[in-house]
Amino acid sequence: MIDIIINITLLAFLAITSVAIVRMTNLFAIVMLFGIFSLLSAGLFVVMDAPDVAFTEAAVGAGISTVLMLATLALTRNRQKNPYKEAPHAHRPWLPLFVVGITGAVLVYGTWDIPRFGDPNSPAQTHVARYYLENALPETGVPNVVTAVLASYRGFDTLGEVAVVFTAGVAVLLLIGGRRPKQTLKQKDEGEQDET
Amino acid sequence: MKPNLILHVVAKFLIPLIIIFALYVQFHGDFGPGGGFQAGVIFSAALILYALVFGLDAAEKIIPSHILRILASLGLVIYAGVGVVTLLLGGNYLDYTVLGSTQIAGQHLGILLVELGVGITVAAVMLIIFFSFAGRGRV
Structure with missing residues (x-):
């Protein structure tokens, strides 16, 4: 029971973090959120009894790669350029949304054949x-x-x-x-x- | 970065603990979670923390980059060398059983040496990558 609550909490935080990453334009904050995302994944691995994988995820994903991305940001700039400055009217969301919806539906369909956890x-x-x-x-x-x-x-x-x-x-x-x-x-x- | 007393004290306190933890993960990997990959990354994290707090030049004084290059190759050579030794002792490549008097002793020694090679290479390569990226910003 407690496992389910922890799993749902971690998964919800993962989803919130990914949405925040997609919506943000401040690259510094995005790098920090990447670190948080890795830490949450490490927590999920611990819940799944895979401490070796959790170890690697926490050390590499949350630690080293965050530092490397910060070092890269120091060389470039920490704000994303607005990609639609030139022609904002050319951006139509319906085709990408359609493709993403179909892909997601196929992936969910694929999970039906996956054996139950454990x-x-x-x-x-x-x-x-x-x-x-x-x-x-x-x-x-x-x-x-x-x-x-x-x-x-x-x-x-x-x-x-x-x-x-x-x-x-x-x-x-x-x-x-x-x-x-x-x-x-x-x-x-x-x-x-x-x-x- | 400006010298910051709190950062300096906390880093000096944390770095030895991180290194000891890395060594624990390295050599206790047979019994608990962990192993060469994780230990190497944790070890390099200690030195990266040192470089972040005390500056890149101070960190490169501890481990100069030419030594890092040698260490990165050394780990791989240890790993591949264990395989060559097992070949010379009459076993298959990376078949550790021939290393010791019994199968258990041989496997144990082989796994320890191989994990050590993994740890050295991973730690050195992580530091090489960090120093390369961070060194670019300093020019």
Whole structure:
């Protein structure tokens, strides 16, 4: 019973946050709301007994990515430009609304086939999950089955994930890494303005 | 940022706790929730907090960016190296059983080393990304 109340509360807050994000134009406030959204999702994961996922969501979604977006905002501006300044009359909401309505209806229709939450006969529970739950402790001696699956049974998969993280770091270094001295950047900007 | 006494004191109080928590999540991941990914992110969050409060230059004095680049590669090398070691010991790639005298001991050691590699790479890459973004604003 208490679970249902917590779930409904968290879901309501998630919905309110997303509507607020869509309606706002102050990017600084939107970044803060993104953090709140991630924190609420982390709460939902805890209610669903997935503390490992909640951990990641809280640390990455609410923590690091908020800081990164703030760092990006510091480089740009923290107000959204009005997209309809040029031709406000060209904006007709009916076609997008129609498309969104149809898509939402199809998605809701799709949820009818989803097995109930925690259904022991759902495909996710009957495939390899049973093997992991029964054999992870005797085979690896690790009580946390998530860690056993992540690091041992699916070691190749995790190696690939670490390689992806590493590649992301290399890509950021190649694109915007290194420090540019103040003087040359200023001169470059002035030079570009002169050309235009 | 202007030096702010409250921020400085609170950050100095919080950062050691965050780092200890990161190490706990790292090495207790076998028994409770957590593991290398989460620990790496939490560890980098401690240093990012330091950089936010005390400035980017102070943070880069603790971990210079060239060391971060080495650490980011080191974690991946540890992970892939464990696989190579298991190959040399006669097992399959990333089959930790051959690392120890018993299957449990081998699996335990393998998982610990692999998670350590994950943690080092994730922490280093998060810091690299943060320093790259924040360093751009300073020019």
